[in-house]
Amino acid sequence: MLMKYYFILIILTLLGFDSLMAQTFPFRTYSIEQGLSESVVHDIIQDSDGYMWMATGFGLNKFDGLEFKYFYEEDGLLSSQTETVFEASDGKIWVGTLNGAQYIVDDSVYNDPNLESLNVQTVINIYEDSEGGMWFATESNGVWHYINNRIEIYTTNNGLAGNQVRDISETADGAIWFATRDGLTQLKNGNFNSFYTQDGLPENRIRDLEPDPRNEQILWIATRNGLSRFDGNTFTNYSTDDGLINARVRDLAWQENGDLWLATEGGVSRFRNGSFFNLSSEEGLNAEIVYTAIADREGNIWFGTFGGGASLFLGSYFENYDTDSGLSNNLVTSMAEDASGTLWIATYGGGLISRKNGVFEYLYSQQGLLDNRVYTLFTDSKKRTWIGMRDGLSYMENGNLINLDEETFPFRKVRGITESEKGGYWISTYDDGLVRWDENEYTQFTTEQGLPDNTVLASVESDDGSLWIATYGGVARMEDASFEVYGVNEGVPNIGVMDILKDADGTIWISTFNGVAWFDGVQFVDITFEDGLPGRVGYFIEQDSNGIFWIGTNNGIARLDIDKYYSSDPTVRDEAIQILQSEQGLIANEANLGAVYEDSNQHLWFGTVDGVSKFYPEEYRGNQIPPRAKITDFRASGRSYTNVNAVLEYDRDFIQIDFSAINFTAPNLVTYRYRMSNIDPEWQYTTERTARYPSLPSGSYKFEVQAQNSSGVWSYNTANVQFTLKPPFWFTWWFLTLIISAIAGILYLFYRNNQYMKMVDIERMRVRIASDLHDDVGASLTEVALQSDFLQASSMDSEFKQSLTQIGQQCRKIVTSLDDIVWSIDARNDTLGDLTDRMQDYILNVLEPLQFEVTYNFEELKMEERIPVPVKENLYLIFKEAINNIAKYSNGNKVDVGMQSNGTSFSFVIHDNGTSGKGAKKTGQGLRNMQMRAQRMNGSVEITDQDGFRIELKGKLTLN
């Protein structure tokens, strides 16, 4: 017999503190930290190739979404202070600077000799009229008209309203308009005509002019006192009273959809259908004063700011909320609207938050909530909103909060609540399996009844009345209290199933620790990371009212258009999965389990570990603009080539090609595919921006690359590079030599016989042979050495043990010599620093255990200085010989090692204080070796034995 003990609380009177909500919008900042040359941006344009150009107070920037290229005075600019940038119809990029105007073609800066007289003027705007005439607006000397190699200067003397001209524009009637500091001037049919406040302008200080793209007779005017529209007869003015964010309007920009954006000295406004939508630093803009605005071709708006660099507005399709904007906790687990249409946000640790009319209200445990750790919310057909918490179950009804006590409902960790068609509820619990709850009674289903696992996250009733259950042991289907289990064998990609959904067609979908899957009637068909989801873990899956699926992963949200996904047309298929990540404005990439909701206005809410994002599907158009693929660097064995069809020597066979794409919406989500003719049979897909081909065989090659943006649209263009690798003339006998050398296994072969090989690239060959020997022989010797160690570990008689020790030592000695040789002829270790480091290492190993005190005198060396391989090799081997001699024969305890160099020649000294070991041994093989090596590097060696044993080596740091 169950007793009903409900705690009823009147929540309307108990709700916590109100807080005015301030959501943020997705802005991306490009300022000094991101590579922009300066944080004050005067002007931005996008050129016809897609690059963004930004004129800043110090330097002109060219930006492809990933990398900045800079232009300063040292690159030929008349001044590094750039004011404006403009692309003319012939493709020239004009830049206006503190000291005149110039143009850029193919990244080179050019001066137009006819414009030299302009160099004393500050050029603040540049324009090309429909007849090809160039106009240069100056800060104090009117406007300069340049056509047919002639210049005309117009100032107030000619009828211009002011001599400081801020902008130039043209309307469809062929009139040229000038925005001056003292009024608006029109040039029509050779006559100047000016407009002032008395004519209806709100201010005489005019900043920008933009003809209306829908009707180019109409001119929109940015003034220091609001926005004005001129239709040829009258001015219509818009001020802060109409909702404009700030009266001081700096710049205007039209967006393709007909929105007009206004950059002002106090944020930005969007003007649409007569009303303003405002964004300031509170909404995420990174500065208050905005100098310039421009729409790029992908539909994003760029703002050039004073002190905040460029701010890229990715669109108003995301609105973000976190603790900074009023949430009580950032772990957002669930959302639901209650009967009155108020949206409730559940957090894990911060209780519930309701949001109505832009105000947050809070419901915490202090107000009677069972637990601040809320997992799930669900509003049923009886208008009750259920709350599943770590510590139990409650619901809200008519403003009352009703907590179910432990006797009524004894289960904790409520992860999911659904309503049954037949009445009653299905409650998913984390530890106690599935519970059927019929108001007063419960029935529990656990592994004992046939559930695959007692951790149940969600359930859904299918059209045939059976219940589908997501558990950590796979999917279960319950029909008449009997269970059928679907696991990996039935196509479930991972048995950790977190969310379950019945779509509009009645198909069952699941999201798991390894992507999502749908049930085809017999088994599950998966869609995973490998198929294009941005992350492996599928935290939730939801279908919106337009039929689009939304999948929350550990690495962003995927928008899945299932019809496109199963399209036979590959280009359509490519656009089926679109990725939304923090780069496009999502608040965080890690979604929460089940945290997705479509509200009654058909807006989507995505709960993440760092807050919640509200998504406006109607504002989101995806990114239909294809990125533009380009090759950024072509290197052969480390050297860059810029020429077309480069012909390379055989040994430049390590090819590395860097590529990228021009894309601004999500430059880091661009995918590439490339192929090298004769090498790659198919396109190779990558998200990296480099392709490497080590040791390419000789031949002619063409490398091609294409790029795909985050919405799946492929570039129209294919960037390519072509080159030819010459065949090596010595190929066959090189191979033969390698075999013979390897078989002989005698390193002396190439030390003794090097005259024979001098004609070929000796260093390279040595490295190869030595490395190969080292790898093969070295590995075998290492095996032997380890084997001997291993055997020694067992018990055996000491004589036997001793030989084993010797075998091990001998093997290691050979490996060490091999290592030294490989090192000494490896061209990467070619600085004095590398050499002296290696020497110190050697001494550390050889002399340190013998208690020698070693003093180094390398202070005067330039450690970065390069030394030729033969010098390094011979010097090092002489050094080794000397150190070995000391280790073997010296009875001293001090060693000095020193080296000096003046850049062309050097001297190297090793000196020990030993007194023994003079005589026969030192004149033996070791010393002869040293002499021989010294000769090889065209040096001399001098050996003396006063006050110990001293070796001085002199030579040149150059080869000749």
Next chain:
Amino acid sequence: MAIVGIVEDNKKIRDLIQRYLDMQEGMQCPVATDTVEEMLEFLEEHQHPDVLLMDIQLPGMSGIKGMEVIKSKYPDIDIIMLTVYHDSHKIFDSLKAGASGYLLKHTSLPEIKESIENLLKGGAPMSPQIARKVITHFNDQAPKKNENSMLTSREQDIVNGLVDGLSYKMIADRFDISIDTVRAHIRNIYKKLHVNSKAEVIAKSLRGEI
């Protein structure tokens, strides 16, 4: 009981090291794979080893990349890099990827065992070559000024000492600290190197460099 894992594609070397370590008291080597991928699979389902010996040149994922992956998932595992060459460039790359030390492959079995024990006791080896690279690395980082990831002056002293060719003992004497303290400092330098390199990677990716 120290648990050791091995990733090495030369079967003979791998087996020898595994068998030897398994025979040692206080050591256990339950897993030796020839690729990083297999090791990752093992780690998902079993108790983690305390120490991993890892080759650099491996089929599939390289040892350096593998180190990054393993370190990011299981930061507690100490990784010792096994290398054929005494190649300071590769060694340094692996240290940046999170290795706590390195061993040449022909190092004798008792020495391998000793190195593992030293590592577990908190020691880590650093040669002059590596020390010099450490200095250059941190100097390059200096303008970015992340206090937590820069070297302390004592750490700087120790690296400078190593570049001068001093032994751990001599460094300890010079600064009047114990050899174990020197080891602990070096261990910490490796950690910073790893943290620093991670920060570098993030910064680079923000700038779109990678």
